[in-house]
Amino acid sequence: MVGIVLISHSPTLAEGAAEVARAMGVGKAVVEPAGGDSEGRLGTSVDLVEQAVAAADDGDGVVLLADLGSSVLTARMLIEDAAGGGVLLADAPLVEGAVAAASMAATGADLAAVHAAAESAREHRKVS
Amino acid sequence: MNAADLAAWIRHSAELVSADAERLTRLDAAIGDGDHGHNLDRGFRAAAGALPEDAPPGKVLIAAGRAIVSKTGGASGPLYGTALRRAGKALGDAGDVDAAALGAALRAALDGVRDLGKAAEGDKTMVDALAPAVAAYEAALADGADLAGCVRAAAGAAARGAEDTVPMQARKGRASYLGPRSVGHMDPGASSTALLLRGLADVTGEG
Numbered sequence: 001m002v003g004i005v006l007i008s009h010s011p012t013l014a015e016g017a018a019e020v021a022r023a024m025g026v027g028k029a030v031v032e033p034a035g036g037d038s039e040g041r042l043g044t045s046v047d048l049v050e051q052a053v054a055a056a057d058d059g060d061g062v063v064l065l066a067d068l069g070s071s072v073l074t075a076r077m078l079i080e081d082a083a084g085g086g087v088l089l090a091d092a093p094l095v096e097g098a099v100a101a102a103s104m105a106a107t108g109a110d111l112a113a114v115h116a117a118a119e120s121a122r123e124h125r126k127v128s
Numbered sequence: 129m130n131a132a133d134l135a136a137w138i139r140h141s142a143e144l145v146s147a148d149a150e151r152l153t154r155l156d157a158a159i160g161d162g163d164h165g166h167n168l169d170r171g172f173r174a175a176a177g178a179l180p181e182d183a184p185p186g187k188v189l190i191a192a193g194r195a196i197v198s199k200t201g202g203a204s205g206p207l208y209g210t211a212l213r214r215a216g217k218a219l220g221d222a223g224d225v226d227a228a229a230l231g232a233a234l235r236a237a238l239d240g241v242r243d244l245g246k247a248a249e250g251d252k253t254m255v256d257a258l259a260p261a262v263a264a265y266e267a268a269l270a271d272g273a274d275l276a277g278c279v280r281a282a283a284g285a286a287a288r289g290a291e292d293t294v295p296m297q298a299r300k301g302r303a304s305y306l307g308p309r310s311v312g313h314m315d316p317g318a319s320s321t322a323l324l325l326r327g328l329a330d331v332t333g334e335g
Contacts, residue, residue: 043201
């Protein structure tokens with residue numbers, strides 16, 4: 001199953017978003033939070049993100065969702081380093097993208113489909 | 129220059145960043161999230177402690193870049209880490225770095241920062257210091273300057289580039305949310321880039 005990693009500046013934001021996404025993934029989707037810096041403060045830790053990717057990846061690939069700033073840059077950098085194609089960053093808002101990705105991943109869809117579902121979250125308007 | 133010179137630059141940069149951490153953080157507090165100096169201080173301290181012995185110049189920069197990525201914490205970690213790692217890769221396994229090779233490494237660093245951050249000149253980012261620095265380096269090289277002269281030209285251009293960010297409106301990072309209110313402040317990333325290139329000029333000027 002395609003795994004999902006949520007990268008946030010805040011450990012509690014990453015964990016909370018993962019909690020919501022897992023519920024929408026009907027308990028099947030694998031959603032790993034990677035929040036905060038290496039000392040649990042606000043920030044980004046490339047080591048934590050790498051650990052989360054390893055934990056989420058069963059061989060079918062991983063979709064990353066990031067909140068902003070260093071989270072996004074860290075995600076881009078990891079993908080560039082990996083260069084294998086098994087890890088993709090979704091250009092999507094964190095919570096909505098995580099829910100969409102978890103919902104699709106729980107169906108057993110492949111990496112491209114889960115990534116596309118995450119990015120489709122951008123189009124879900126909240127007014128009109 | 130050789131591996132020892134580049135290691136000396138990283139250690140000197142760590143000292144310069146540490147001495148300037150308060151100023152960089154104050155700049156960042158005006159338009160960013162107020163942590164640039166302290167983040168970079170942590171990153172460069174880690175880099176200075178991670179320098180390999182008996183490794184070629186390229187490997188020194190790659191090791192420093194990896195430590196900065198791992199320990200910096202803010203957006204400057206992936207950006208400076210990528211810059212140093214790309215520069216290190218450009219140097220390859222050569223034991224000695226001449227003026228042309230260092231210029232190619234600086235160009236690779238700029239390309240890495242642009243690829244990762246997607247910033248262009250005028251966006252009020254470190255690219256506004258690094259891009260003119262690389263251009264000035266290459267112009268000095270074409271004019272026949274030696275390595276120290278090329279680095280001096282780059283450091284001067286970076287300092288002017290950082291000053292030039294003051295009237296710019298930010299188009300990247302937290303500062304971009306402020307719109308016109310980001311005008312009138314120097315970009316902290318451009319300022320730290322100028323500082324690091326001044327450090328390189330200090331080290332190469334001693335030889």
